[in-house]
Amino acid sequence: xxxxxxxxxxxxxxxxxxxxxxxxxxxxxxxxxxxxxxxxxxxxxxxxxxxxxxxxxxxxxxxxxxxxxxxxxxxxxxxxxxxxxxxxxxxxxxxxxxxxxxxxxxxxxxxxxxxxxxxxx
Amino acid sequence: xxxxxxxxxxxxxxxxxxxxxxxxxxxxxxxxxxxxxxxxxxxxxxxxxxxxxxxxxxxxxxxxxxxxxxxxxxxxxxxxxxxxxxxxxxxxxxxxxxxxxxxxxxxxxxxxxxxxxxxxxxxxxxxxxxxxxxxxxxxxxxxxxxxxxxxxxxxxxxxxxxxxxxxxxxxxxxxxxxxxxxxxxxxxxxxxxxxxxxxxxxxxxxxxxxxxxxxxxxxxxxxxxxxxxxxxxxxxxxxxxxxxxxxxxxxxxxxxxxxxxxxxxxxxxxxxxxxxxxxxxxxxxxxxxxxxxxxxxxxxxxxxxxxxxxxxxxxxxxxxxxxxxxxxxxxxxxxxxxxxxxxxxxxxxxxxxxxxxxxxxxxxxxxxxxxxxxxxxxxx
Ligand code: FES
Numbered sequence: 001x002x003x004x005x006x007x008x009x010x011x012x013x014x015x016x017x018x019x020x021x022x023x024x025x026x027x028x029x030x031x032x033x034x035x036x037x038x039x040x041x042x043x044x045x046x047x048x049x050x051x052x053x054x055x056x057x058x059x060x061x062x063x064x065x066x067x068x069x070x071x072x073x074x075x076x077x078x079x080x081x082x083x084x085x086x087x088x089x090x091x092x093x094x095x096x097x098x099x100x101x102x103x104x105x106x107x108x109x110x111x112x113x114x115x116x117x118x119x120x121x
Numbered sequence: 122x123x124x125x126x127x128x129x130x131x132x133x134x135x136x137x138x139x140x141x142x143x144x145x146x147x148x149x150x151x152x153x154x155x156x157x158x159x160x161x162x163x164x165x166x167x168x169x170x171x172x173x174x175x176x177x178x179x180x181x182x183x184x185x186x187x188x189x190x191x192x193x194x195x196x197x198x199x200x201x202x203x204x205x206x207x208x209x210x211x212x213x214x215x216x217x218x219x220x221x222x223x224x225x226x227x228x229x230x231x232x233x234x235x236x237x238x239x240x241x242x243x244x245x246x247x248x249x250x251x252x253x254x255x256x257x258x259x260x261x262x263x264x265x266x267x268x269x270x271x272x273x274x275x276x277x278x279x280x281x282x283x284x285x286x287x288x289x290x291x292x293x294x295x296x297x298x299x300x301x302x303x304x305x306x307x308x309x310x311x312x313x314x315x316x317x318x319x320x321x322x323x324x325x326x327x328x329x330x331x332x333x334x335x336x337x338x339x340x341x342x343x344x345x346x347x348x349x350x351x352x353x354x355x356x357x358x359x360x361x362x363x364x365x366x367x368x369x370x371x372x373x374x375x376x377x378x379x380x381x382x383x384x385x386x387x388x389x390x391x392x393x394x395x396x397x398x399x400x401x402x403x404x405x406x407x408x409x410x411x412x413x414x415x416x417x418x419x420x421x422x423x424x425x426x427x428x429x430x431x432x433x434x435x436x437x438x439x440x441x442x443x444x445x446x447x448x449x450x451x452x453x454x455x456x457x458x459x460x461x462x463x464x465x466x467x468x469x470x471x472x473x474x475x476x477x478x479x480x481x482x483x484x485x486x487x488x489x490x491x492x493x494x495x496x497x498x499x500x501x
Contacts, residue, residue, distance in 0.1 A: 009302040010427060011422070017495045028497065034439040035447075036419060037457050039497040058461075059421040059440035063495070099443055 001059060004094040010064035013024065016052040024121075025115025031106050032060070040067050040110040042073075044118055049073050049081055059094050061100035062107070066091050069107035078115050084108060124431040125477045129317075129409060130266050130294060130468035133270060134359065136319040142363040143321065146356040154353050155342065164355050171362035178365045179311065180302035181328050186194045187345045188358050190291040191325040193217040194338070195312035198349070199260070199289045199328050200225060202335030203310070206255035206368050207231045211272075212453040214262050215291055219449075224379040235261075240402035241270035242453050249280045263311075264295035267437060267450040267466060268401030269410025271299060278307025281451030287333060293317055293325075297368030298376070298407050309333050315357065319471065324357035375471055379408040382469050382478050386411050389482040394489050400451060400464055409469040412437075417499040418492040419462045426467075432481055437464040461499070 003011070020041035028039040034059030043051040052070045056063050069089050073081045086104040090096045096104060126134075129340030147165060149243040152160030154168045171185070176183045187194045196217040197380040204225050208219055212234045222232045243261055252259075259281045264271045274290050281288035289310035303311055303329070309334065329335060331346070341350025343454040368375070368423055390397055394414035415423060429435055435441075437448030438461065447461040456464070467481075493499040 011425065014495065034445045036440065036499050037464065055495050057417065057496045057498045059438075060425050062419075062440075063422060099445070102445075102474050103440075 002097055002098075003064075005059065006068075006093045007064040007096065010067040010093065011019065012058040014063055014067035015056035016023070016053050016067065016074070017055065020051060023053075023114075025114035025116075025118030026118060027110040027115070029106055029109040029113060031098065032061075032100065034058075034102075036062050036103070036106060038062065038064070038110045040070070040107065040114045042111070042114045042118065045116060047077055049076050049078070050112055052111075054110070056106070058106065059100070059103060061096050061103040065104040065112075068092050068096040073111055078119070083111055083117055084111070086090050122431045122482075123362070124433070124473055125473070125480065126433050126437050127467045127469060127481070128433045129470035129476075130269075130466065131317045132316050133470055134472065135316075135321055136364060136367060136471075138367060139320055139360045139363045142366060143360040148358050148391070150355070154355060155194060155344065158476065161432040164353075167355055168353050168361050171358040174366050175313075175326050176328075178296075178301075178369050179313070179328055181305050182331065182445065184346065185249075185303075185328055185331055187327045187347060187348050188353060188361075190312035190314050190323055190324045190328055190354075190407055191316070194292065195327040196312070197326050198335065198338050199310040199312060199329075200258070201286050202348075203289075204230055204258045204398060205486065206257045207233070207253055209235060209248055209256060209259045209261075211235050211237060211261050212449045213237050213241055213267075213270075215266055217292070218260055218262070226324055237270075237453055239269045239283045240343065240405075240448065241265055241400075241454050242278070242402060242405065243272050245273055245276040245280055248277050249284075249417045250390060252284050252286065256283040256286050260289040260291070262294075262395070263290045263292040263301070264299065264407050265401070265450060266294045267448060268295070268412045268454070269407035269468075270402045271295065273405065273406045274308070274385050275306045281309070282307045294407060297365070297372070298379070298409060303328055303330065305341050310335075315361035315364055318364045321357050323361040324354055324361045326361070357493045371471070376408050378471065381468050382473055382475065383409060383411050383476065386467060386469070386478050386481065389478070390485060393482060393486045400454065400456070407468075411469075413465055413467070414456070414460060415463040415465065416460065417496045418439050418489060420465055421463055422492055423463070426492070427481075427484070430484045430488075432484070435466045435468075437466070438462045 023041040134405030152164040
């Protein structure tokens with residue numbers, strides 16, 4: 001598999017792994033294509049993402065995109081975070097192999113689900 | 122970084138003795154085995170000797186061996202060469218068999234895929250009850266490439282013989298690792314490959330029992346007794362034959378060595394990591410195959426972490442296949458798709474050492490622990 005150096009870096013040393021015990025929002029998304037799963041936890045302060053953590057069961061691309069997503073989202077306004085797409089994440093990782101593009105949905109979708117859960121409260 | 126190759130079911134390094142045996146056939150004895158002059162006769166002698174060696178390794182006669190470009194061609198030649206009407210095979214065959222069956226289905230054949238049990242074993246009774254009036258061929262692999270389960274092919278061969286049906290077996294993984302005797306095992310057609318036994322890539326053979334008529338795939342100059350046209354790959358065949366004779370010579374020491382390392386690996390992993398299961402049959406199994414399932418982690422991630430430590434393995438995870446389909450073998454033995462994700466195949470070889478296995482056992486618990494710590498499935 002031809003992964004970029006950034007993907008390999010985020011895969012080998014993922015940022016923001018873990019859970020937030022009293023999170024303001026939690027989003028879990030499964031990937032129907034291959035059966036993988038990502039959970040994103042957020043804490044919100046003044047309309048911004050003040051803390052973010054994730055857990056992933058999936059391939060190297062799934063782990064790297066989740067890690068990059070949390071890094072990009074940290075400090076963002078909720079609106080900006082909601083507007084973040086899987087392509088933004090893939091671009092920030094210098095691209096993903098075509099067959100792995102579907103994996104990048106996991107993290108972005110889980111982040112959006114976490115924000116929506118927070119907004120619905 | 123030190124690199125450790127544990128993917129011998131995929132391919133092997135060519136043995137140095139094999140390379141030495143091949144070398145003169147590129148630059149000195151380079152004749153065409155069909156030519157009448159001395160160059161041709163020298164090549165023909167090498168071809169005949171190679172054919173005899175491979176035949177001896179299988180308990181066959183020299184005129185029952187056809188050299189091919191490898192296991193896939195041998196499987197194609199066997200199935201398309203004799204298969205018509207109804208064919209019986211298993212659900213865990215190599216794609217070279219399954220996709221050839223699909224092709225034959227398109228030509229009007231009917232194919233029955235017999236199931237396997239939870240350890241990957243075919244029940245010969247199922248094969249027998251699948252036989253119908255126009256069954257022409259039974260093809261069941263000798264040992265499975267993913268989980269290493271060894272099938273009761275003597276029994277299946279006997280059933281085929283009783284019913285007057287041809288029996289083919291794909292012995293690509295088992296050749297050199299288990300005893301094969303085509304007569305005692307009632308085998309009519311058998312596929313083998315060179316690059317799985319420390320020989321060169323691009324060469325293999327099909328054993329065709331004397332009297333069995335097959336349709337060729339390749340049409341041309343009448344080589345290989347008219348069954349496989351194309352100028353013979355003499356260096357490849359010489360290398361394959363050398364590899365086969367080494368496999369016979371070293372059979373006992375190889376088996377002891379591989380079994381020892383495999384048992385050490387399986388026991389070591391089970392001791393140091395929780396929630397690990399062995400895929401396949403614990404005893405009826407290739408001596409070099411350890412296919413282990415690590416709950417809560419995904420195989421491609423595990424494979425890549427091992428790769429970063431220099432260790433080469435393979436996985437049945439959907440994430441690692443181009444089609445994103447999980448392994449058909451692991452599905453057939455009844456493993457849930459999410460559990461298939463965490464399956465890793467270690468296949469050991471002649472050159473592996475105890476200290477290499479120790480190193481694997483050192484790094485693996487930490488990698489699995491790290492992946493489990495970030496898995497939303499662990500500890501649920
Ligand atoms: S998570 Fe399965 S292919 Fe990426």
